[in-house]
Amino acid sequence: MELSFGLLINIIIAIYLYVDAKKRDKSAFVWAILGLIIGPLVLGIYLIQTGRKLAGWIIVIFAIFWVILVIILGVLGAIAGLLF
Template identity: 65%
Template sequence: MEFSLSFIINIIIAIYLFVDARKRGKNPWLWAILGLIFGAIVLGIYFIQTGRKGIGWTIVILSILWFILAVILGVVGALFGAVM
């Protein structure tokens, strides 16, 4: 379930980046592919690049914190799985 939900979110981000990059004169294919692969962090970087720095930095920071939390939980889960 989580994989499919995150993939759907990345597709939505990629579509948004494609449409908005075309409006702003940026390469829409580049931004869409990066958005599909990396998701929210690319959306934040795109916002920073297009002058919307407040929301951009907020998304980047939250994305990095989410990634760090996922890594920590994965390591803790692997350690407890190995012990039991």
């Protein structure tokens, strides 16, 4: 069974959030679970909340653009599948 690249990224983000949240006396388990499920968006929000606003906003903006791109490509793929 192979892991997808996206799942691997989410696991790395979850580990980072768990370790860093423990250092900052935040709820490490909650941040790790959210990071595992949602990934980069949660990482950006976490960075904003912990005072690293520039990096956080950059990650949030890229994560939102990525989700929008995936939705657009999915819709275009579905339309192409219906036409051809």
